Amino acid sequence: MTEKNVVENFITHIIDEDLANHKHNHVVTRFPPEPNGYLHIGHAKSICLNFGVAADYQGTCHLRFDDTNPEKESREYAEAIKQDIQWFGFDWHENQFHASDYFDRLYAFAEELIEKGLAYVDDQSPEEMRENRGDFNRPGTDSPFRDRTVAENLQLFRAMKAGEYADGSKVLRAKIDMQSGNINMRDPVIYRIKRMHHINTGDAWCIYPMYDFTHCISDAIEGITHSLCTLEFEDHRPLYDWVLEHIDIDCHPQQIEFSRLNVSFTVTSKRRLSQLVEQGTVDGWNDPRMSTLSGLRRRGYPPAAIRSFIKSVGVSKKESVISMTVLEDAIRNHLNKTAPRVMGVLRPLKVVIENYPEGQVEMLSGANHPQDESFGSREIPFSRELYVEQSDYQENANRKFFRLTEGREVRLRHAYYITCREAIKNEAGEVVELRCTYDPESRGGTADGRKVKGTIHWISAAHAAPIEVRLYDRLFNHPKPASLENFMDAINPDSLEILPNAMLEPGIAGQDDEVVYQFERNAYFKRDKTHETDKPIYNQVVTMRDSWAKIEQESG
RNA sequence: UGGGAUGUCGCCAAGUGGCUAAGGCACCAGGUUUUGAUCCUGGCAUUCGCAGGUUCGAGUCCUGCCAUCCCAGCCA
Numbered sequence: 001m002t003e004k005n006v007v008e009n010f011i012t013h014i015i016d017e018d019l020a021n022h023k024h025n026h027v028v029t030r031f032p033p034e035p036n037g038y039l040h041i042g043h044a045k046s047i048c049l050n051f052g053v054a055a056d057y058q059g060t061c062h063l064r065f066d067d068t069n070p071e072k073e074s075r076e077y078a079e080a081i082k083q084d085i086q087w088f089g090f091d092w093h094e095n096q097f098h099a100s101d102y103f104d105r106l107y108a109f110a111e112e113l114i115e116k117g118l119a120y121v122d123d124q125s126p127e128e129m130r131e132n133r134g135d136f137n138r139p140g141t142d143s144p145f146r147d148r149t150v151a152e153n154l155q156l157f158r159a160m161k162a163g164e165y166a167d168g169s170k171v172l173r174a175k176i177d178m179q180s181g182n183i184n185m186r187d188p189v190i191y192r193i194k195r196m197h198h199i200n201t202g203d204a205w206c207i208y209p210m211y212d213f214t215h216c217i218s219d220a221i222e223g224i225t226h227s228l229c230t231l232e233f234e235d236h237r238p239l240y241d242w243v244l245e246h247i248d249i250d251c252h253p254q255q256i257e258f259s260r261l262n263v264s265f266t267v268t269s270k271r272r273l274s275q276l277v278e279q280g281t282v283d284g285w286n287d288p289r290m291s292t293l294s295g296l297r298r299r300g301y302p303p304a305a306i307r308s309f310i311k312s313v314g315v316s317k318k319e320s321v322i323s324m325t326v327l328e329d330a331i332r333n334h335l336n337k338t339a340p341r342v343m344g345v346l347r348p349l350k351v352v353i354e355n356y357p358e359g360q361v362e363m364l365s366g367a368n369h370p371q372d373e374s375f376g377s378r379e380i381p382f383s384r385e386l387y388v389e390q391s392d393y394q395e396n397a398n399r400k401f402f403r404l405t406e407g408r409e410v411r412l413r414h415a416y417y418i419t420c421r422e423a424i425k426n427e428a429g430e431v432v433e434l435r436c437t438y439d440p441e442s443r444g445g446t447a448d449g450r451k452v453k454g455t456i457h458w459i460s461a462a463h464a465a466p467i468e469v470r471l472y473d474r475l476f477n478h479p480k481p482a483s484l485e486n487f488m489d490a491i492n493p494d495s496l497e498i499l500p501n502a503m504l505e506p507g508i509a510g511q512d513d514e515v516v517y518q519f520e521r522n523a524y525f526k527r528d529k530t531h532e533t534d535k536p537i538y539n540q541v542v543t544m545r546d547s548w549a550k551i552e553q554e555s556g
Numbered sequence: 557u558g559g560g561a562u563g564u565c566g567c568c569a570a571g572u573g574g575c576u577a578a579g580g581c582a583c584c585a586g587g588u589u590u591u592g593a594u595c596c597u598g599g600c601a602u603u604c605g606c607a608g609g610u611u612c613g614a615g616u617c618c619u620g621c622c623a624u625c626c627c628a629g630c631c632a
Contacts, residue, residue, distance in 0.1 A: 071631085138558085319561095325581055
């Protein structure tokens with residue numbers, strides 16, 4: 001019994017019932033992106049749900065591009081979407097479709113509605129239509145063209161298709177109910193004239209079907225059993241059902257709505273995301289601070305960790321904002337088990353071991369994972385001159401500071417005990433070097449009887465590999481940036497910090513670019529090859545939990 | 557003075573009339589530890605938006621109210 005992709009929720013309950021009642025004997029879902037933008041963490045939920053549910057029930061999940069508006073769509077987006085889905089860990093196999101694959105059938109269904117007297121060509125201008133649609137408190141009024149004959153409508157619609165009318169001069173509308181409380185039912189437009197090159201059908205069409213007409217029919221054509229979408233389409237369900245009830249098709253999928261995923265301190269609307277890119281606030285759609293899948297990928301978030309995050313937040317109809325800490329917890333949880341440990345110094349401070357022989361180098365063994373021997377171990381060079389982290393020295397340290405200060409002994413990870421003897425300052429009064437002594441009996445990090453509270457990381461100066469490290473913090477300093485008048489006001493000016501002089505122990509940089517490493521006591525990092533530089537660049541994936549930060553804060 | 561939906565711990569979320577209202581995140585208190593990491597232990601809703609009602613028994617059923625969200629594209 002393999003583990004489920006999706007935890008039980010109200011949708012799986014519906015599916016369970018449908019299967020038990022023999023309404024269906026299999027499950028077919030679909031993920032229907034419009035190729036007009038990049039996928040983001042919100043889409044990840046839909047992907048996990050649709051593909052996950054299908055997998056859990058031994059069903060299939062189609063990838064269907066909802067490409068009914070050539071004005072906004074491009075092949076580049078479609079390709080990027082496919083790449084993101086694959087990276088994310090899902091496979092549509094041979095089931096890749098386009099709504100545009102069905103343009104001929106969609107057109108035929110439209111004629112069928114006309115023939116049944118259930119659709120008509122309307123010559124009103126967009127302004128007139130808006131006026132006659134009414135509003136929440138005012139019912140709509142019938143179009144003066146509503147009662148055209150079937151023959152006339154058919155002739156007009158065919159002429160529309162033939163390109164005899166100007167863009168926007170006519171539309172085809174479903175004849176439903178201009179009095180309906182549900183505005184979607186007030187004779188919705190189902191076809192519009194738009195002379196535009198389509199990514200799939202080229203210039204074959206000058207009329208394109210609208211979402212509400214296309215989506216339900218596409219679902220039915222593909223034999224979708226459960227059509228899962230987000231809450232804002234709840235009002236469209238009556239129209240979804242109306243279309244399928246009034247055309248000759250033997251499949252009627254059930255539309256089920258769930259709430260979309262929101263993560264605190266992030267933004268996911270296409271409009272806002274592109275504003276960040278266009279204004280140069282970020283490095284591009286795949287900036288490691290972006291909530292796009294390509295951003296998360298470049299940041300180093302493992303797909304499996306994101307999937308586990310999605311799984312942990314569940315599926316419901318309640319609008320919610322999930323705390324970013326839940327996402328980070330999922331990332332850490334995954335990385336703690338999978339990331340090899342290495343030592344990297346972000347802000348180097350030179351240390352000289354006065355009683356260590358000059359010119360001597362010895363190799364010390366360090367385990368690659370403290371809890372998992374299968375990771376093996378590596379040899380780390382040790383010598384007289386080292387680098388440690390600047391923050392591991394404090395001039396006036398209190399008792400709770402278990403690291404370097406004059407006279408205090410600490411353990412160098414995997415190496416020796418050293419005692420800080422003196423701090424050397426430059427003219428500006430900054431500490432630039434520590435003079436220490438070591439205990440030759442403490443090789444490997446243990447010495448008889450003596451306990452040392454602190455263990456710090458280090459790198460042999462002569463062997464250190466120079467790297468650039470990029471530290472990331474949340475892009476916004478407001479939990480719900482989208483709720484603000486101007487979300488750009490909430491931009492965190494310190495979301496990126498570049499550390500140009502970081503050091504990494506030898507043998508790591510450039511060895512394997514796809515591995516996420518834990519720089520012990522610092523954070524998780526992954527190589528970023530997006531930009532060529534003289535030094536390898538490492539992106540901080542996620543920090544480790546830091547209870548010291550709390551202690552430090554409390555003790556002032 | 558329209559239609560649709562949602563309200564269970566700071567954030568998610570189980571619960572489908574009957575033992576003491578799951579679990580995760582966050583938070584708090586301890587323990588282990590050659591990462592102040594991990595791991596482990598304990599704590600954390602007398603109460604389920606509010607008010608009535610039905611019932612031997614209600615978060616679960618009924619009524620009313622309140623709050624929040626979505627809808628007036630020839631976008632999806």
